[in-house]
Amino acid sequence: xxxxxxxxxxxxxxxxxxxxxxxxxxxxxxxxxxxxxxxxxxxxxxxxxxxxxxxxxxxxxxxxxxxxxxxxxxxxxxxxxxxxxxxxxxxxxxxxxxxxxxxxxxxxxxxxxxxxxxxxxxxxxxxxxxxxxxxxxxxxxxxxxxxxxxxxxxxxxxxxxxxxxxxxxxxxxxxxxxxxxxxxxxxxxxxxxxxxxxxxxxxxxxxxxxxxxxxxxxxxxxxxxxxxxxxxxxxxxxxxxxxxxxx
Amino acid sequence: xxxxxxxxxxxxxxxxxxxxxxxxxxxxxxxxxxxxxxxxxxxxxxxxxxxxxxxxxxxxxxxxxxxxxxxxxxxxxxxxxxxxxxxxxxxxxxxxxxxxxxxxxxxxxxxxxxxxxxxxxxxxxxxxxxxxxxxxxxxxxxxxxxxxxxxxxxxxxxxxxxxxxxxxxxxxxxxxxxxxxxxxxxxxxxxxxxxxxxxxxxxxxxxxxxxxxxxxxxxxxxxxxxxxxxxxxxxxxxxxxxxxxxxxxxxxxxx
Numbered sequence: 313x314x315x316x317x318x319x320x321x322x323x324x325x326x327x328x329x330x331x332x333x334x335x336x337x338x339x340x341x342x343x344x345x346x347x348x349x350x351x352x353x354x355x356x357x358x359x360x361x362x363x364x365x366x367x368x369x370x371x372x373x374x375x376x377x378x379x380x381x382x383x384x385x386x387x388x389x390x391x392x393x394x395x396x397x398x399x400x401x402x403x404x405x406x407x408x409x410x411x412x413x414x415x416x417x418x419x420x421x422x423x424x425x426x427x428x429x430x431x432x433x434x435x436x437x438x439x440x441x442x443x444x445x446x447x448x449x450x451x452x453x454x455x456x457x458x459x460x461x462x463x464x465x466x467x468x469x470x471x472x473x474x475x476x477x478x479x480x481x482x483x484x485x486x487x488x489x490x491x492x493x494x495x496x497x498x499x500x501x502x503x504x505x506x507x508x509x510x511x512x513x514x515x516x517x518x519x520x521x522x523x524x525x526x527x528x529x530x531x532x533x534x535x536x537x538x539x540x541x542x543x544x545x546x547x548x549x550x551x552x553x554x555x556x557x558x559x
Numbered sequence: 560x561x562x563x564x565x566x567x568x569x570x571x572x573x574x575x576x577x578x579x580x581x582x583x584x585x586x587x588x589x590x591x592x593x594x595x596x597x598x599x600x601x602x603x604x605x606x607x608x609x610x611x612x613x614x615x616x617x618x619x620x621x622x623x624x625x626x627x628x629x630x631x632x633x634x635x636x637x638x639x640x641x642x643x644x645x646x647x648x649x650x651x652x653x654x655x656x657x658x659x660x661x662x663x664x665x666x667x668x669x670x671x672x673x674x675x676x677x678x679x680x681x682x683x684x685x686x687x688x689x690x691x692x693x694x695x696x697x698x699x700x701x702x703x704x705x706x707x708x709x710x711x712x713x714x715x716x717x718x719x720x721x722x723x724x725x726x727x728x729x730x731x732x733x734x735x736x737x738x739x740x741x742x743x744x745x746x747x748x749x750x751x752x753x754x755x756x757x758x759x760x761x762x763x764x765x766x767x768x769x770x771x772x773x774x775x776x777x778x779x780x781x782x783x784x785x786x787x788x789x790x791x792x793x794x795x796x797x798x799x800x801x802x803x804x805x806x807x808x809x810x811x812x813x814x
Contacts, residue, residue, distance in 0.1 A: 464659060465634060556649035556650050559691075
């Protein structure tokens, strides 16, 4: 990490210290960094933070993995056959436009209050995004790349393995970058609403109800950091796996 | 006859105009083994469309195309697209891009690399072969695409402005590579060129196409014996033929 990258967080921290030490904001709304740090320390070493992070990451990971597989399975036929895409366009756009919290009650009704509901809501929304990304990646493969490969004797398995798959990978992984972050967002939201005993979202909401602001802020920071690290991780993977993306 | 086109006509649908627009009108041509036929004509005269039809990418409404090969072990046809940048595979190194056709036809990666290296050595070209296509210059990219086709030793080859991005030095060198390969491997070459000097230097025959819809205006036999050198371009005989082609071209352009 370069030194100048720390300037932003330092400014943010400085503002936070100034606002809280000057008594401009009540500690209930914004506790001091020191109080939040102390809460974070306690929650980490003698509290449920570690388990909560694990639970939320597990739910996010499963949702994301399902959406990656389902997205590919739906996206491939959509991208290959224009007629399939045209026939399903309205349905796809409808479900893509549907805000995921809107289907939380439906998921609870059908799948109950367990993890299945949470994972379904996140995986459903992310699958559609991955499917559309895959379809778009297929339809934007340069025509001459495929024509030239076929004229040079590439057929079926060789063509798919050596030309088509590598051509769509940058688009597919760009979709994964969006849906991994989105899976985390949706899982955290569902944890707030669908009964659970652990998870980052559930804990933020619980501390909010108990007016324990320092703990609530600690969890918000942890959620933000988790999202940031997931995004960085997939960005690094993207650079390694598809170094030619956008070139 | 390696490449033979008889009575070929083609049109495109134009929904805005509510009718079909003719692109090619009754084209007849033949390219035999070991010869280069150059197509020369204004933009929109259907040169690329003609190559597309010959390669089977597009269909014509009328006429016949036949492509044959003397040797069963060689690929029947290779086509070097004008749009060469799309052809390259950005995840493969320059060397692997050159060997792609060989691998598609069953060679191992290492065998394909070996052939690609031999090709580079034999023609005396230097390419950063470890680099990816996006790390090399546009001219080098075009050389890779041309090399990818030649390396496969096809019986027939369609070249659509294959030297357009090359500087003069490399262009001359690659032109000579194409000519020597044509002669040595008895290749049948159909070349599209916008450069009159190039068409005359390389071609055994030059076919002048009309404005859209493209039809054959005139055929010029290029009488200069092979091997030719680029000094030919400065000779009086060359200039005389060049003038003749150019005046026919300008007459064709007149409204």
